[in-house]
Amino acid sequence: MNREDKKRLTRQNVLNAAIELFAEQSYEATTITQITERAGIAKGTFFNYFANKEDLICDIQVIWAVEEVRRIKEQPGLLIPHIRYLIMQIDKFHASRQLMLAVNQGIISSPKAIRNQLEQIDELVKALTEVIEEGQRRGEFTSSLPAAMICEIAIQTYLGTRLYWSMGRGDSNLGTQMVVTFELFFKSIMA
Incomplete structure (x- = not known):
């Protein structure tokens, strides 16, 4: 997998994790830490995308x-x-x-x-x-x-x-x- 594909996949994993968490517990109750844990990335990586x-x-x-x-x-x-x-x-x-x-x-x-x-x-x-x-x-x-x-x-x-x-x-x-x-x-x- 090339670098651009990996970046797209990581970004999509963050989005998927966020959608799941928002559905489970609401936007307001969801933290960035919860999103990154669910996506399996470091918290700092989140800020490379959002x-x-x-x-x-x-x-x-x-x-x-x-x-x-x-x-x-x-x-x-x-x-x-x-x-x-x-x-x-x-x-x-x-x-x-x-x-x-x-x-x-x-x-x-x-x-x-x-x-x-x-x-x-x-x-x-x-x-x-x-x-x-x-x-x-x-x-x-x-x-x-x-x-x-x-x-x-x-x-x-x-x-x-x-x-x-x-x-x-x-x-x-x-x-x-x-x-x-x-x-x-x-x-x-x-x-």
């Missing part, structure tokens, strides 16, 4: 979103109801505004964290572009804008809403705030 626990949860959220978006493309009928449902599920990752604010701070805490977040966003844009292209083929979404542009605007809308909400504005539930915000977005991209 700046903090907030950085980790952000990656988990994006990985989950990419998997869910890929499933949407294969759904029969209209795609928007599936996308709405996905947006509502976002709230399950972030129970509080304080946690979301910490996540937002974590993803812009360093050039490395920003690069990592942009790589994750690129994966999400690729998956979402395929869904938008499928929606354009089905006649559900406008073809007057390139699918990739629609995806970039969707990500901007999501990140802006998340930041706005984490600063104490909008609905008390992040998922509801996202749905309300995205209604206008959906109207703008429908055929």
Whole structure:
């Protein structure tokens, strides 16, 4: 196994360990030490991959979103109801505004964290572009804008809403705030 493969495998082991622990005992109750012990790595190794626990949860959220978006493309009928449902599920990752604010701070805490977040966003844009292209083929979404542009605007809308909400504005539930915000977005991209 080459060095890059080993790094990917270690990173994935950390993510898997964190997902298991978050499911077992919650995000708040899980420590970095518990994650590294479960992943079988030294605590210092964790920081080669993630700046903090907030950085980790952000990656988990994006990985989950990419998997869910890929499933949407294969759904029969209209795609928007599936996308709405996905947006509502976002709230399950972030129970509080304080946690979301910490996540937002974590993803812009360093050039490395920003690069990592942009790589994750690129994966999400690729998956979402395929869904938008499928929606354009089905006649559900406008073809007057390139699918990739629609995806970039969707990500901007999501990140802006998340930041706005984490600063104490909008609905008390992040998922509801996202749905309300995205209604206008959906109207703008429908055929």
